Amino acid sequence: MIQLENVTFAYDERPILKNVSFSIDETESVVIMGPSGSGKSTILRLIMGLECPQEGKILVDDANICVMNERQKQEVRKRIAMVFQEGALFDSLTVGENVGFYQIEHTRMSRSEIEQNVRQMLGFVGLRADEIIDVLPDQLSGGMRRRVAIGRALLSTNPRVMLYDEPTTGLDPEATEMVLELINKATVERNISTVVVTHQIPDAIALANRFIVIHGGEMVFDGDLDALRVCDEPRVRDFLQPFRESIGKVNQRQFV
Amino acid sequence: MTCLSKAATIGLKHERKYAIFAAVNSWLKTFAWDFQQLFLFSLRVIRGMVSRKFYISETLEQMYLIGVGSLYLVLLAGAFAGQGFAIAFSNELADFGAKNYLGRIMSIAVVRELGPTLTGLMVAARVSSGITAEIGAMKSSNQLDAMVSFGIDPIQKLAVPRLIALVLMVPALTIACDAIAITGGWIVATLIANMSTAIYWSSMKERLIFGNLFIGLLKPFVFSFFIAFIACYKGFSARGGTKGVGKATTESVVISSITILIVNFFITKLVHSAIRGYL
The missing domain is CATH 3.40.50.300 (P-loop containing nucleotide triphosphate hydrolases)
Known part of the structure; x- marks a missing residue:
């Protein structure tokens, strides 16, 4: 490939x-x-x-x-989707806008539809949507930022x-373990x-x-x-x- | 022995001469390269302006940030600069018994030169630093690459809205600056130079003619292009982490300020020869 x-x-x-x-x-x-x-x-x-x-x-x-x-x-x-070093989340957009970035920019889906997809994706990456969807990235921990970035990449185009x-650079052992687990989960579940x-x-x-x-x-x-x-x-x-x-x-x- | 030391001195002089020549050569090459890149970048921004995708909410946000955000600064600078001008001119004109021409002089000086230049410099200082720092920080944290990977052209999403906002807001800010500077002149005329309000305003209006207004609005329009191109280019080309972004921000302010003064001179010279009859 x-x-x-x-x-x-x-x-x-x-x-x-x-x-x-x-x-x-x-x-x-x-x-x-x-x-x-x-x-x-x-x-x-x-x-x-x-x-x-x-x-x-x-x-x-x-x-x-x-x-x-x-x-x-x-x-x-x-x-192909890429998760950049340290996430590269758009710091002027909320977590929800970051995760739904591709759909907001490239599709004609309604806001509520996109929000639903974003919530689903945040659940997939192990984050509580209600707590962070309207938060700016700089208020998240390093591990959460990485998971949001993975969610943003996965929701973009259903990449192969x-x-x-x-x-995992710069993360504590617990956050590292969670990110590794998420990468494996995405690989296996999405084939x-x-x-x-x-x-x-x-x-x-x-x-x-x-x-x-x-x-x-x-x-x-x-x-x-x-x-x-x-x-x-x-x-x-x-x-x-x-x-x-x-x-x-x-x-x-x-x-x- | 003396011959040897003479030869060494000559060799050292040649070496120094060569080092200076090499430094100038390298500076000229860098300047030419940067100028070429800025030109190509400007073409890409202009092409982005006419393409289909238009970011209206980003443009409105930038108009607010540039227009409303710079208004207090421009008004403050305009008010004090106008009053300073009026004091200096009223004293000089009084020596020739021509104090009644203060409004006329103020009208020409402020509308043609002071208003556009002062506004341009204020916006260059405040806005271009902000634009360069924001885009530069996005670049150093890979946000621009992330944008590209999601199918978004950063020039279209970041540079074009800023250019359009500047093109619309800098002339508007200049009008505000002109108005406050002329009003500042009126305060000086009535309270310090003991002129009547009617004489000041009527002589001021005499020179508020097409030619002067044209120059006064053409200049900020042109300045806004230069501010946007330089500020965005410096942001997009920033390298070397936070230190590099800081350097790019400083360069952005310095280059756009100097460019405004140079372009101001050429517009004045050009327009004076082109529409002399209307001035």
């Missing part, structure tokens, strides 16, 4: 990604890991068509997003692929593909069975947990070293 072919990307002549290639199939869950600044988030921005690579192709359903105009990209974005950029970017190894293990490791803009690993455990690539070993014990012990956590 999503395919990156020899993608090279530089920002202001600073190389970010070098010759990265991989593909993600329908209903597959993939975690992209790597140290901070290794180019993980850039991959999600490239898949969304927010940036264009200098070299290589990004194919979504066999169509190259890099050569599309903005209108064609919008069609692709109806199939969800991209999560560092969904969608999930691509998660993170540098938190325990989160990665909880979310997927395929792992891609990016280091210094290069893809240095692509495989499952068992392969990750025994991988002897020095850059992967260095990155995983602090978590070696937890990778050894933990089998994949199943929330759903």
Whole structure:
């Protein structure tokens, strides 16, 4: 469904990604890991068509997003939704307006219909609609903001692929657990593909069975947990070293 | 030994010269790049103005924020600037026995120059900083990218309503500024310069003619485009987190203020040669 072919990307002549290639199939869950600044988030921005690579192709359903105009990209974005780092909620809109943003902007649905959908979605992400629907995002906790952002992305176009950029960064363990649980729930119940970017190894293990490791803009690993455990690539070993014990012990956590 | 030290001094001088040349070269390149980007951005905003999707509630909200929000500032500045002008002119005119022309002078100075420039500068200071900071903060927190991912063009949703609001409100604010500045002049004329109210107003009305009113309204109309383009562009191109947004905000105010003064000069020069007969 999503395919990156020899993608090279530089920002202001600073190389970010070098010759990265991989593909993600329908209903597959993939975690992209790597140290901070290794180019993980850039991959999600490239898949969304927010940036264009200098070299290589990004194919979504066999169509190259890099050569599309903005209108064609919008069609692709109806199939893919992205949850940005720290949620990126519109801070001048209420929680209700944030979650119903797509429907307010792009459909002719009545306000009451949209509100009903928003309430339903807030229930799905584990929040009490009555308490927060009219609240501004800055009055929410970090964990609640992430869940609202996930709800906003899910309600947008019923996407087939969800991209999560560092969904648990900066959250306490309890909020992290809730967000991970929600991501798994959305993946399973909606039968969608999930691509998660993170540098938190325990989160990665909880979310997927395929792992891609990016280091210094290069893809240095692509495989499952068992392969990750025994991988002897020095850059992967260095990155995983602090978590070696937890990778050894933990089998994949199943929330759903 | 002396030869060597001379050669070293010459080498150092050359190095310094080269460093200055390189710095100027880099500054010119950055300026040209920024100017080109601002121009292209302005074209995109103008194209956004004529496209089908129009955000009426955002435009009305911005009109309120810009118009009502800046009104007290413009009135305060206009009142004091008008009175200051009137005091300075009445003293000078009195020396030539031409005090009765104060209204006439006030009319020309305020309607053609003071009102539009003062309003433009006040709006540039208050509004352009707000626009740049708001859009810049949205950019640094990925809200603009989120908007794009939901199929919304941020230029159309954020820049176009602000431009339309400025185009409608800056001329209106200028009229308010003109009125309060001329009224300030009248207060000075009657209370300090001992002129009669009737003489002040009748001489003022004499110069309230088409040419002056045209310049007086053309200027804020043009200024509003520059304020909107510069403020929005600086917001959309802000980089480097909160520090970058702060820098972009400062640049936005400085560039739009300087631009207003430069554009004011050129409009005055151009219009004076074009419609001299109507002035």
